[in-house]
Amino acid sequence: MRKIRKFSAPEPSMRRLPAYLHVLTRLLRENRLYVSCTFISNELYLDPTQVRKDLALTGIVGKPRVGYSVEELIDKIKAFLGWDVQRNAFLVGVGNLGTALLGYQRFRLYGLNIVTAFDKDPRRIGKTIFGVDVLHVDKMTNLALRNKIDIGIITVGEDAAQEVADLMVQGFIKGIWNFAPKTLIVPDDVIVENAQLSVSLGVLTSKMKLSQTEKNMV
Amino acid sequence: MRKIRKFSAPEPSMRRLPAYLHVLTRLLRENRLYVSCTFISNELYLDPTQVRKDLALTGIVGKPRVGYSVEELIDKIKAFLGWDVQRNAFLVGVGNLGTALLGYQRFRLYGLNIVTAFDKDPRRIGKTIFGVDVLHVDKMTNLALRNKIDIGIITVGEDAAQEVADLMVQGFIKGIWNFAPKTLIVPDDVIVENAQLSVSLGVLTSKMKLSQTEKNMV
DNA sequence: TAGATTGTTAATCGATTAACAATC
DNA sequence: TAGATTGTTAATCGATTAACAATC
Numbered sequence: 001m002r003k004i005r006k007f008s009a010p011e012p013s014m015r016r017l018p019a020y021l022h023v024l025t026r027l028l029r030e031n032r033l034y035v036s037c038t039f040i041s042n043e044l045y046l047d048p049t050q051v052r053k054d055l056a057l058t059g060i061v062g063k064p065r066v067g068y069s070v071e072e073l074i075d076k077i078k079a080f081l082g083w084d085v086q087r088n089a090f091l092v093g094v095g096n097l098g099t100a101l102l103g104y105q106r107f108r109l110y111g112l113n114i115v116t117a118f119d120k121d122p123r124r125i126g127k128t129i130f131g132v133d134v135l136h137v138d139k140m141t142n143l144a145l146r147n148k149i150d151i152g153i154i155t156v157g158e159d160a161a162q163e164v165a166d167l168m169v170q171g172f173i174k175g176i177w178n179f180a181p182k183t184l185i186v187p188d189d190v191i192v193e194n195a196q197l198s199v200s201l202g203v204l205t206s207k208m209k210l211s212q213t214e215k216n217m218v
Numbered sequence: 219m220r221k222i223r224k225f226s227a228p229e230p231s232m233r234r235l236p237a238y239l240h241v242l243t244r245l246l247r248e249n250r251l252y253v254s255c256t257f258i259s260n261e262l263y264l265d266p267t268q269v270r271k272d273l274a275l276t277g278i279v280g281k282p283r284v285g286y287s288v289e290e291l292i293d294k295i296k297a298f299l300g301w302d303v304q305r306n307a308f309l310v311g312v313g314n315l316g317t318a319l320l321g322y323q324r325f326r327l328y329g330l331n332i333v334t335a336f337d338k339d340p341r342r343i344g345k346t347i348f349g350v351d352v353l354h355v356d357k358m359t360n361l362a363l364r365n366k367i368d369i370g371i372i373t374v375g376e377d378a379a380q381e382v383a384d385l386m387v388q389g390f391i392k393g394i395w396n397f398a399p400k401t402l403i404v405p406d407d408v409i410v411e412n413a414q415l416s417v418s419l420g421v422l423t424s425k426m427k428l429s430q431t432e433k434n435m436v
Numbered sequence: 437t438a439g440a441t442t443g444t445t446a447a448t449c450g451a452t453t454a455a456c457a458a459t460c
Numbered sequence: 461t462a463g464a465t466t467g468t469t470a471a472t473c474g475a476t477t478a479a480c481a482a483t484c
Contacts (some may be wrong), residue, residue, distance in 0.1 A: 008424070008425050009424065010475065011421060012474095012476090013475090014420060014421050015417050015420070017420060018399070018414065018417050018420050019399075019401060022376065022401070024401060033454075036440085036441065036442090037441080044401050047402070047476070047477060047478095049477060050476065050477075052442070052477090053444095053475095053476085054442095056442095056443075060440090061443095062441075062442055062443085063441080063442075064440075064441045064442045064443085064482075064483040065439075065440050065441050065442080065483075065484055066294075066442090066484080067440095067441070067442085068442090079380065080419040080427075081423055081424045081427075082418070082426055082427035083423060087423065087426075095321075096320075096321035096322060097318045097322065099314065099317035100314040100315045100317065101415075102314075103313075103314035104314060104315065104415070106399075106415075106416070107419075110416060110419055110420070112419065112423075149385050150426070151422070151423075173289070174426065175422050175423070175425075177418070179417065181236070181240050181260050181324075182240065183237060183261065183263070191419055191422060193419075193422035193425070195415070195418040195419075196236065197319075197322070197323070197413070198326075198328060199233050199236050200395070200411055200412075200413040201328055201395065202232060202233070202235060202236050202299040202300075202328070203233060203301055204299060204393050204395055204409060205305065205328065205329070205369075205393070206226070206227065206232050206299045206300050206394045207226050207409045207411070208300055208305075208368070208369075209298075209299075209300035211359035216341055228453090230451070254464085254465065254466090255465080255466080256464090256465080265453060265454095266465095267452080267454075268451090268452065268453075270465095270466070270467075270468095271451095271452085271467095274467075279466090279467095280465075280466055280467085281459085281460070281466075282458075282459040282460050282464075282465045282466045282467085283459075283460055283464050283465050284460080284464090284465075284466090285464095285465070285466085286466090337470095414471085
């Protein structure tokens with residue numbers, strides 16, 4: 001196995017932080033100034049020590065007996081997740097899922113700015129979907145080189161996914177968000193995050209199957 | 219913390235299995251009869267022992283020097299993930315994401331059958347989207363009780379998510395696939411799988427931030 | 437002050453990886 | 461048979477949880 005030096009924080013922690021942000025945003029709306037780990041852990045059914053460690057990763061310092069400043073904590077978590085800067089993205093594959101992502105307003109909260117979409121289907125090219133133009137995928141690499149594009153979103157089928165990833169790498173895109181059910185091969189300095197729906201569904205249906213077995217066992 | 223007796227398999231393993239299935243499906247198309255752990259681990263950049271342990275979870279028995287039967291392995295993994303049976307699902311929230319899920323043909327491969335969709339927006343009610351009728355969400359609970367519905371898919375906003383989950387629980391739905399950015403509170407016998415896009419995006423942008431820091435450090 | 441909460445160190449738990457015997 | 465591969469046990473690694481001192 002290729003060993004990669006690990007600078008990055010524990011992934012389980014990274015995955016919990018967005019949920020903290022949801023709670024904190026609500027508290028901010030309610031004008032709460034401070035929050036304790038215990039409060040967050042109760043809201044999310046997590047261990048309070050785990051919450052404390054996760055928060056410590058962001059560099060925040062709390063006040064004993066008082067807790068953490070809600071506002072400061074929101075800022076620190078956003079910075080930790082890299083949501084404090086705007087990132088320009090290209091999306092390739094304007095099918096159902098791609099279209100849904102183009103219309104997902106919430107991405108603005110995370111600094112994700114999808115500037116252009118691409119496809120190879122002539123029926124889709126030339127359209128404007130949720131204010132985003134759809135161009136032929138052949139134009140993607142050059143456009144990525146000219147405008148600095150941070151993130152490439154892959155919402156094509158599994159057959160085209162590697163091809164699209166290659167074009168993104170050529171366009172010096174350093175982060176790929178891959179929704180295609182395919183393991184991508186990219187250089188070491190390119191980060192791939194997989195977001196296959198099947199993975200999540202598999203966890204659900206696998207656990208459901210097990211809970212049926214449990215019932216039979218009782 | 220509430221301790222839950224754990225029957226279910228390690229979640230990391232469950233999350234890797236769909237990727238194995240992709241490789242195996244390709245091999246099946248290529249008419250390969252047998253496959254070794256080493257082959258799969260090379261394809262997916264995983265440790266071969268890890269692959270072997272994951273496969274062992276499915277109950278498959280391999281032949282030394284030969285490997286595992288591709289066809290049998292596919293069946294075993296599908297059974298393990300609970301993808302060997304059809305499950306009826308209701309989807310609530312016919313926004314962009316909900317619509318995309320209704321049109322996602324691949325779900326059939328996983329046994330997921332979305333039978334009806336729901337919303338509370340009168341402009342959406344009465345429509346048929348990708349062959350699925352959209353009804354008012356008030357009708358959901360009763361319909362779930364009358365037809366046996368296994369899975370509820372929540373694609374509403376965070377404000378309505380808990381409310382929708384409550385209705386699903388009342389309708390005896392035992393598995394909830396939650397795309398809303400909200401931690402749901404449900405009885406112990408209901409399984410919730412969260413599939414927030416923000417979690418995946420957060421991992422990507424957090425790692426990208428770190429790799430920029432690395433560059434500055436060099 | 438007393439006590440709630442943070443921050444940190446130690447212990448436990450679970451997942452990954454290494455080593456190796458069994459097998460065909 | 462020799463050797464590739466499985467299956468399993470042991471070692472390591474990392475994440476979670478417990479314990480407790482520091483703080484305001």
